[in-house]
Amino acid sequence: KNQVEQSPQSLIILEGKNCTLQCNYTVSPFSNLRWYKQDTGRGPVSLTIMTFSENTKSNGRYTATLDADTKQSSLHITASQLSDSASYICVVSALAAGNKLTFGGGTRVLVKP
Amino acid sequence: DADVTQTPRNRITKTGKRIMLECSQTKGHDRMYWYRQDPGLGLRLIYYSFDVKDINKGEISDGYSVSRQAQAKFSLSLESAIPNQTALYFCATSARADTQYFGPGTRLTVL
Numbered sequence: 001k002n003q004v005e006q007s008p009q010s011l012i013i014l015e016g017k018n019c020t021l022q023c024n025y026t027v028s029p030f031s032n033l034r035w036y037k038q039d040t041g042r043g044p045v046s047l048t049i050m051t052f053s054e055n056t057k058s059n060g061r062y063t064a065t066l067d068a069d070t071k072q073s074s075l076h077i078t079a080s081q082l083s084d085s086a087s088y089i090c091v092v093s094a095l096a097a098g099n100k101l102t103f104g105g106g107t108r109v110l111v112k113p
Numbered sequence: 114d115a116d117v118t119q120t121p122r123n124r125i126t127k128t129g130k131r132i133m134l135e136c137s138q139t140k141g142h143d144r145m146y147w148y149r150q151d152p153g154l155g156l157r158l159i160y161y162s163f164d165v166k167d168i169n170k171g172e173i174s175d176g177y178s179v180s181r182q183a184q185a186k187f188s189l190s191l192e193s194a195i196p197n198q199t200a201l202y203f204c205a206t207s208a209r210a211d212t213q214y215f216g217p218g219t220r221l222t223v224l
Contacts, residue, residue, distance in 0.1 A: 004155065034212065043117070043203050043215025044156075089155070101213070103155030 002027040004092050004104035012110045013080055021107045023073040023090030031093040035064050035075045038087045038106065047075070047088075080111045116140045117216035119204050125222045132191040134219050136204030142214075144207045145187040147171075147179060149200040150218075156203065162187055194223045 004025045013019045025033070032051045036044035048057040048064040050073070056065045061078045077084055090104040117138045126132055136145065143164045148156040148171075158171030160179040168179060176198060178190045191198055199222050205213040 009153070041218070043205070043217055045215070046212045049212065101158070103157070105153055105155050 002092070002094060002100075002102045004090055004102050006088075006090050006104035006107050008107060009105070010108040010110070012112060015080060015082060015111055015113050017080055019077050019080060019109065021075045021077075021088050021090075021109070023075070023104055025071050025073070025090070025092045025102070025104075027071075027092040027094050027102050029095040030068060030071075031095045033064075033066055033073050034091045034093070035062070035073075036089040036091060038089055040086070044089055077109070080109075082111050082113065085109060085111045117204060117206055117214055119202075119216040119219050121219060122217065123220045125224065126194055127224050128195055130194050132194050132221065134189045134202055134204075134221070136187045136189070136216055138185050138204075138206045138214075138216075140206055140208075140214060141184075142206040142208045143184065144209065145181065146205040146207075146213065147177075147187065147189045148203045148205065149173065149198075150203060151200050159189065159202075191221075191223075194221075196223045199223045 007022045034049045035047045038044040047059050047062050050057050050066045052068050063076045066073045087106040087108045089106045092102050120135045146161040147159040150156045157173050159177050162168050162181045180188045202219045204216040207213040
């Protein structure tokens with residue numbers, strides 16, 4: 001069964017600090033991995049997408065890494081801002097009819113001043 | 114205006130009632146999806162449609178039905194709502210296997 005596990009479930013960081021979120025997956029055959037940001041009361045918004053051959057992808061202060069061998073990904077937030085408070089969801093796509101997506105449960109990040 | 118809109122944004126209903134959630138998009142995408150989100154769980158796919166004549170069940174379709182009225186419209190129905198269908202419902206669209214764009218969600222409470 002395809003699964004995506006994220007850790008931690010939640011974390012609190014001080015404004016200006018860095019943090020790293022983890023994602024482990026068992027989706028096969030692998031197509032791509034996306035990180036989404038979901039603000040409270042809103043739908044998820046795509047931050048990054050990585051295919052099998054990509055090790056790292058950045059979007060501003062967000063940097064995602066992918067190790068396809070160990071089936072792990074991380075999302076690093078640099079110099080956090082209050083607006084980074086949100087849930088971050090790891091989503092893995094399988095090479096199958098319709099490129100089915102498997103969603104992780106998300107990591108809820110709270111940035112405090 | 115938002116590219117993907119959902120109505121209503123919030124709904125409280127009683128067990129046994131029929132409910133319809135509507136989704137409209139202006140992105141011109143062929144593919145549309147309905148998901149539900151429960152606290153601590155990942156989004157789960159209810160139904161998806163690759164074009165007006167194509168409807169497919171997702172992993173949790175029992176108790177739900179859908180209608181693709183046009184390329185831009187995809188509605189989700191709960192024929193007889195039950196309390197464990199209380200959740201946040203999201204509509205999404207995509208161009209083929211590209212990134213999915215989500216609506217703002219509908220918070221449904223079934224008493």
